[in-house]
Amino acid sequence: MSMTRRGLMAATAAAPVLMCVADARAQGIAPRRGGTLTTILQPEPPVLQIGVNNQGPTLIAAGKIFQGLIKFSPKLEPMPELAESWSLSDDKLTYTFKLRQNVKFHDGRPMTAEDVIFSVTKFHPEVAPRARAIFSRIDKAEAPDAHTVALTLKAPFEPFLLMFDVTACAIVPKHLFDGQDFRTAPAVQRPIGTGPFKFAEWQRGNFIRLERFEDYWKPGQPYLDAIIYRIVPDSQSRRLALETGQVMMTAAGDIEPFDVPAMRARPNLEVWTDGWEYFSPLSWIETNHRVPALADVRVRQAISRAINRDFIAQRLWFGVGKPATNPIASTTRFHDANVKLPGFDPRAAAQLLDAAGLRANAQGVRTTIKHLVLPYGEIWTRLSEYLRQSLRQVGINLELESTDAGSWARRIGAWEYETSINFVYQFGDPTLGVERTYVSSNIQKVTFTNTGGYSNPRVDALFATAREAQTAEERRAAFSEVQKILVEEVPQIWLMEMAFPTIHDKKVQNPVQLGTGVHASYDDVFLTA
Amino acid sequence: MRDFARRYARNKGAVVGLLILLLVLAMALGAPLIFPDSPWDMVAAPFMPPGEMDMLLGSDSLGRDVAAGIAHGARISLMVGAVSTVVALAVGVSLGAVAGYLGGLADDLVMRFTEFFQTIPSFVLAILLVAIFTPTIGSVVFAIAVVSWPPVARVVRAEFLSLRSREFVQAAEVLGKSRISIVLGDILPNALSPIIVLSSLMVANAILLESALSFLGLGDPNLMTWGFLIGSGRSVIRLAWWMSVFPGVAIFLTVLALNLVGEGLSDAMNPRLARKRGAAA
Numbered sequence: 001m002s003m004t005r006r007g008l009m010a011a012t013a014a015a016p017v018l019m020c021v022a023d024a025r026a027q028g029i030a031p032r033r034g035g036t037l038t039t040i041l042q043p044e045p046p047v048l049q050i051g052v053n054n055q056g057p058t059l060i061a062a063g064k065i066f067q068g069l070i071k072f073s074p075k076l077e078p079m080p081e082l083a084e085s086w087s088l089s090d091d092k093l094t095y096t097f098k099l100r101q102n103v104k105f106h107d108g109r110p111m112t113a114e115d116v117i118f119s120v121t122k123f124h125p126e127v128a129p130r131a132r133a134i135f136s137r138i139d140k141a142e143a144p145d146a147h148t149v150a151l152t153l154k155a156p157f158e159p160f161l162l163m164f165d166v167t168a169c170a171i172v173p174k175h176l177f178d179g180q181d182f183r184t185a186p187a188v189q190r191p192i193g194t195g196p197f198k199f200a201e202w203q204r205g206n207f208i209r210l211e212r213f214e215d216y217w218k219p220g221q222p223y224l225d226a227i228i229y230r231i232v233p234d235s236q237s238r239r240l241a242l243e244t245g246q247v248m249m250t251a252a253g254d255i256e257p258f259d260v261p262a263m264r265a266r267p268n269l270e271v272w273t274d275g276w277e278y279f280s281p282l283s284w285i286e287t288n289h290r291v292p293a294l295a296d297v298r299v300r301q302a303i304s305r306a307i308n309r310d311f312i313a314q315r316l317w318f319g320v321g322k323p324a325t326n327p328i329a330s331t332t333r334f335h336d337a338n339v340k341l342p343g344f345d346p347r348a349a350a351q352l353l354d355a356a357g358l359r360a361n362a363q364g365v366r367t368t369i370k371h372l373v374l375p376y377g378e379i380w381t382r383l384s385e386y387l388r389q390s391l392r393q394v395g396i397n398l399e400l401e402s403t404d405a406g407s408w409a410r411r412i413g414a415w416e417y418e419t420s421i422n423f424v425y426q427f428g429d430p431t432l433g434v435e436r437t438y439v440s441s442n443i444q445k446v447t448f449t450n451t452g453g454y455s456n457p458r459v460d461a462l463f464a465t466a467r468e469a470q471t472a473e474e475r476r477a478a479f480s481e482v483q484k485i486l487v488e489e490v491p492q493i494w495l496m497e498m499a500f501p502t503i504h505d506k507k508v509q510n511p512v513q514l515g516t517g518v519h520a521s522y523d524d525v526f527l528t529a
Numbered sequence: 530m531r532d533f534a535r536r537y538a539r540n541k542g543a544v545v546g547l548l549i550l551l552l553v554l555a556m557a558l559g560a561p562l563i564f565p566d567s568p569w570d571m572v573a574a575p576f577m578p579p580g581e582m583d584m585l586l587g588s589d590s591l592g593r594d595v596a597a598g599i600a601h602g603a604r605i606s607l608m609v610g611a612v613s614t615v616v617a618l619a620v621g622v623s624l625g626a627v628a629g630y631l632g633g634l635a636d637d638l639v640m641r642f643t644e645f646f647q648t649i650p651s652f653v654l655a656i657l658l659v660a661i662f663t664p665t666i667g668s669v670v671f672a673i674a675v676v677s678w679p680p681v682a683r684v685v686r687a688e689f690l691s692l693r694s695r696e697f698v699q700a701a702e703v704l705g706k707s708r709i710s711i712v713l714g715d716i717l718p719n720a721l722s723p724i725i726v727l728s729s730l731m732v733a734n735a736i737l738l739e740s741a742l743s744f745l746g747l748g749d750p751n752l753m754t755w756g757f758l759i760g761s762g763r764s765v766i767r768l769a770w771w772m773s774v775f776p777g778v779a780i781f782l783t784v785l786a787l788n789l790v791g792e793g794l795s796d797a798m799n800p801r802l803a804r805k806r807g808a809a810a
Contacts, residue, residue, distance in 0.1 A: 235764055258590060258765055315575055315591065373750060378764055381746070382591055388751075389569050400750035402664045 029509070033223045035527035037508065039249040040238055041208060041229035048199060048208070049188040050170040051127045056252055059167045061229050063519040064210055065106075066170035066193035069097055069116065070161065072515040074277050076333065076428045078161050079514075081521075082111070082171055082194065092156035092470050093139075099147040103217045105173045106198040113143035118174035120151065127182050134163050134432070156470045159429035165278065166195075167519050168427070196222035196523035205231055216523065223526035235259075235377075242269070242503060248527075249504035249511060251518040257317045257379060263503050270506050273320050273499040275517020280329035280433070283423035285387065285493035289453040291418045293358065293367050300490045301342075302352035306394045307387065308344040313496055316382055320501050324494035327438070327486045328430050331497070333472075334479040339487050341494065349394045358395070366395035372412075372420035375405050380421055383495075413447040423498060424448055428515070430479055435463045438482075438491055454491035536797040543793020549786035553779075557603035564597035568753045576769045587771035589761065595772060599779050602755045606783070609670055609739045609754075610732040616674035617735075618728055621681025626712055628682070629689025640686070643679045651676035655738055659747045666749040669742055673735045684727055688720035722798035726791050733787035740780050755780050 045058040050066050069083040078086075083097040103111040121141050124131035139154045153160065163169055171194060176187040191199050194217070197210035208229040212222055230247060232238045238254050241247045242263070255263060264271050285303065287294045294300060309323035328335045342348070358366035371387070374380040388398040398419070403411065411417050426433030436442050440455035459482055466478035502518055504511050507528045514520045538544055556563075566572065570593065577588040579595075586596040628639035646654075655672040662668035692698060693716060701711045736755075742748055743756025744763070755776040762772025 236767070256764060258768065262768070378761065381750070382761075384750075385569060386571070386591060389567075389571060392567075402746060402750045404660070 029528065031223050031509070031524070031526040032529055033220070033526070034225055035223075036226045036228060037224050037249065037522075037525065037527065038228045038230065038247045039251065040232050040241065040247050040254045042232060042238070042252075042254055044205065044231045044233075047188050048191045048202075049172075050166065051124050051131070051172070052183050052188055054128055054130075054167075059519050060251060061208060061210070062170070062191060062193075063166050063195070063516070064197040064227060064522050065191050065195045065199055066166050066172070067195050067521055068166035068169055068171065069099075069164040071520065072162070072165055072278050072428065074274060074515045076162070076277060076331075076515050078164075081166070082116075083164075086161075092158075094150055094152045095160060097149045097151075099149065100217055101147055103194050104215045105194055106192045106213055107173070107176075108215070109173065109175060111171065111173070111194050112146045113149045114146075115174045116149045116171055117141045117143060118178065119171045120149075120169060123172050123177060123182055124169050130427075130432075131163070131169060134160070135169075155468060157467075158469065158472060158475060159431050162278075162428045162432060165516060166521070167278070167516060195521050197224075197227055197521075200226070207231060218523055222521075222523040224522065227522065239263075245505070248508050249502070249518075251502045252500045253377070255501055255503055256377075257320045257501075260318050260320055260501050260503075263501070268506055269503055272502040272504075272512045272517075275502055275512035275514070276499050277331040277515035278428050278519075279516070280331045280426040280428070281423045281498040282324055282327070282329050282426060283421060283495045283498055284324070285495065286412065286417070286420045286422040287452055287492060288415060288418050289455075289491070290415065291369070293356075293369060294418065296356050297489050298352045298356040299358070299367075300493060302349040302356070302394060303391060303396065304349075304490050304493045305342060305345050305352070306349040306396070307390050307493070307495070309495060310344070312383065312386065316379060316386065317496065317498075321496045321499040324497050326483050327492070327494060328434055328479065328483060329426050329497045332426050332428055332430065332433075334430050334466075334476055336480040336483045339480065339483040341487055341490070346390075346394050353394060353396070360395045364395055365397045368397040368399055370401060370418040371398045372401050372403060372408060372417045374421040375403055375408050383421060409447045412451055413445055415445065415451060415453070421495075422448075422492075430482075431463070431467045431475075435467065438486065439463050452491060454489075456485065456489065456491075459485055533797050536800055537793050540789075540793045540796045542789045543796065546786040546789025546793065549782055550790055553603055553607065553783050553786070556600050557607050560597075560600035560604055564594065564600050566597070568597040568601040569593060570597075576765075578769075579771050579775075586775045587769065589758075589769070589772050590765055595758065595775055598753050598758050599755065599776055601753045602758060602776065603779065603783075605666070605752050605754045606736050606739060606756075606780075609666070609673065610735040613670045613673035613677065613735045613739075614728055614731045616670065617677035617731060618681055618724070620674065621678035622685050622717075622724065624678070625682040625685025626689055626717065629686035630693055630708070630712055630716065632690075636686070639682070643682045646676070647679045652738065652741065655742060656745070656747060659742055664742075664747045664749055666752055669739060669747075669749060672742075673738045676738070677731055677735060681724070681727060681731070684723055685720060688723060689716055692716045692719055722795075726795040726798065729787050729791035729794060733784040733791075736780065736787075737784060 041057045041061055043057060045053060045055060047053050048058060048062045048065060050059060050062045067082050069081060070078045071081045073079055082100060082103060084100050086095060086097045088095055099113060105111055120135055121138060125135045137153050137157050139152045142150045144150060173192050176192055177185050196213055196216045198213045200211040201209040210227045212225050216222060232241060235256050238250060239259050242250050260271060263269050287300060289295045313321055313323050325340045353366055360366050371384055373384045384400055388400060391398045412420060424437065437450055438454055439450060439460050442450045443453055462478045462482040466475045469475045469478065502512050509528060510525050511518065571591050572594055573582045573584055573588040573592045575588060575590050575592045577584050579587040584594055589595055624639050628636040655676050658672035658675060659668050698711060698715055701715050739754060740756030743754045744760040746760060748754055748757050758776035759773045762769065766773050
């Protein structure tokens with residue numbers, strides 16, 4: 001608790017100089033060492049070991065404890081982190097990473113090529129399905145010396161580097177996991193990484209405290225003494241904590257979109273909606289193609305045209321995020337800006353439904369479709385209510401069903417739904433984050449696969465081409481064509497390219513620098529006095 | 530009947546309660562006339578304060594008319610209150626009558642069964658039932674009925690216990706009337722007054738329960754109710770107080786009115802008790 005109090009005192013002491021912060025930043029102020037960053041984490045993560053748990057809150061906090069070989073700029077260009085440099089052989093099969101010399105784990109042991117190979121070939125493939133799928137393409141992993149790692153693939157795989165961010169492949173200490181069950185090893189409860197902050201204290205339901213790691217490989221960094229993540233389950237309490245200065249920063253879904261305008265208006269706070277480029281979550285109306293009405297492409301097109309995406313982005317999300325134009329988020333490579341969904345036009349929607357043979361009955365209802373409300377918070381309920389009213393205008397009766405988070409995931413995974421809302425991370429490359437929703441080989445009874453059951457051999461072939469192609473140009477051509485087909489067939493009805501607000505006191509410097517935003521290591525974050 | 534009305538009118542609060550209740554009923558019945566469009570329609574800009582853009586009570590986070598929501602919500606809230614009370618009465622009265630009239634082993638069995646329900650906190654049980662059966666209007670009514678019948682059973686049993694040893698029941702038995710006709714024709718009419726008083730309170734309680742369930746997001750997502758209005762306004766209360774306050778006032782007035790009416794009925798049906806109370810005051 002004493003840390004918290006000190007942080008609070010620092011906050012009050014700093015208040016009078018807030019005016020000049022903006023000027024100071026423009027001039028490029030010198031980093032100041034010291035101070036505790038107080039922020040919020042919600043919901044409370046089960047563990048802080050990346051891999052064992054890969055949910056949002058875990059990745060945000062554990063991103064300070066662990067690091068990846070590389071990190072990504074907002075434009076998703078790779079930047080050095082634990083790897084100083086890397087190269088790709090001419091046959092595009094072997095990736096060679098040169099590791100930094102002076103990196104230590106929090107327990108004092110040096111980080112070497114052994115740890116990297118263990119993390120890539122053993123740890124993450126064992127605990128995380130996404131890593132298993134990608135890293136199974138590795139043919140052999142070798143360490144020519146203690147600070148060089150050579151990974152040879154079975155076949156060229158262009159988006160390979162994107163898997164080396166801390167959120168996808170955190171480097172874990174081999175000596176603490178080898179020979180044990182990775183999920184139950186003691187290190188899972190007391191995570192040990194190479195990051196600028198080490199795990200210090202966790203009072204369940206209250207706060208998580210990370211402290212400066214003195215032997216961090218960047219001399220003089222990190223600047224912060226500590227980071228405290230408070231667990232605050234209620235959204236209005238989170239807003240209050242930010243307003244009163246009890247916390248200096250909020251991220252992800254901490255602050256409800258409808259509260260964001262009020263936060264923008266406060267002179268001491270700054271609001272960012274970037275820093276999600278690597279994840280690029282895209283939301284859509286999840287449609288189950290096994291429902292006869294939804295198997296008809298004209299009905300899906302009609303639903304798509306009956307929805308005003310601008311209304312959703314402006315009135316429901318208050319401008320946090322923007323309308324989706326096609327299945328590949330505009331922040332990722334290979335998004336084709338020329339391929340766009342047709343706009344909002346209820347009359348065209350009605351004509352499409354007529355053409356599909358759905359005639360209105362005496363009550364003006366053409367067909368009734370069930371809709372499973374996404375139980376992730378109130379805004380999603382409002383979204384479903386908006387969809388119901390919009391579709392009612394064109395004669396589709398959307399019948400809402402409520403459920404809890406566990407049942408939602410189970411029912412989507414078991415195909416026991418007609419429509420719902422879903423949003424999925426794209427991970428910077430359509431092969432990593434988009435393909436899974438549309439290819440017929442991924443029609444599985446598992447959440448976040450092609451649960452809708454869409455199947456088009458041409459789409460399968462194009463995604464395969466894009467996956468195996470050696471050059472970015474070949475991949476771009478395939479992805480552009482796939483976008484054209486998908487926009488025509490709307491297998492899922494895309495709604496929004498989502499963003500989440502990062503809101504912080506203006507004395508917090510550099511909180512959003514990378515394409516992964518608040519998931520970064522924060523070794524360069526500091527507080528102005 | 531005129532006598533009954535006069536006794537009822539002696540309780541001024543009960544008259545006020547009856548007036549409020551009639552007003553709410555009129556609002557519920559007249560909702561489709563006053564607000565012909567669906568209460569879910571987005572008819573204005575979001576978060577309009579009361580009085581602006583022809584919104585008497587303001588608009589909510591999607592620009593829906595709060596006044597229309599309250600009027601249409603009255604239909605559902607009153608309907609849930611009435612139907613669940615009827616179901617609870619049916620169960621409670623039959624079980625209470627069996628226990629009270631038969632006595633002995635039947636009484637023991639029924640009462641242990643009733644106590645089993647009484648020992649579980651009723652709201653928790655209601656949440657559990659709705660969560661299991663997925664939130665629909667049917668499951669909400671069912672859940673409220675399941676948690677509301679035990680007090681009825683106990684009251685009815687007590688009445689039957691005291692009534693079945695009275696002379697008129699013995700006379701009916703000697704006359705050779707069947708048990709069922711004795712229970713229905715002789716005892717039940719004499720036990721009606723506490724049941725009626727209790728049922729008015731049960732309606733109030735059912736409305737509160739339904740609102741609480743909707744508030745927690747366990748209401749039928751396709752029906753506009755007062756609890757839903759408050760629940761959806763809760764998180765934006767600092768932005769739009771009117772979204773939660775007006776539906777809250779509607780619940781408060783309706784429940785208060787039902788309680789006042791219940792008291793008035795009790796006075797009118799037990800004139801001696803009421804007079805005694807009046808004298809004491």
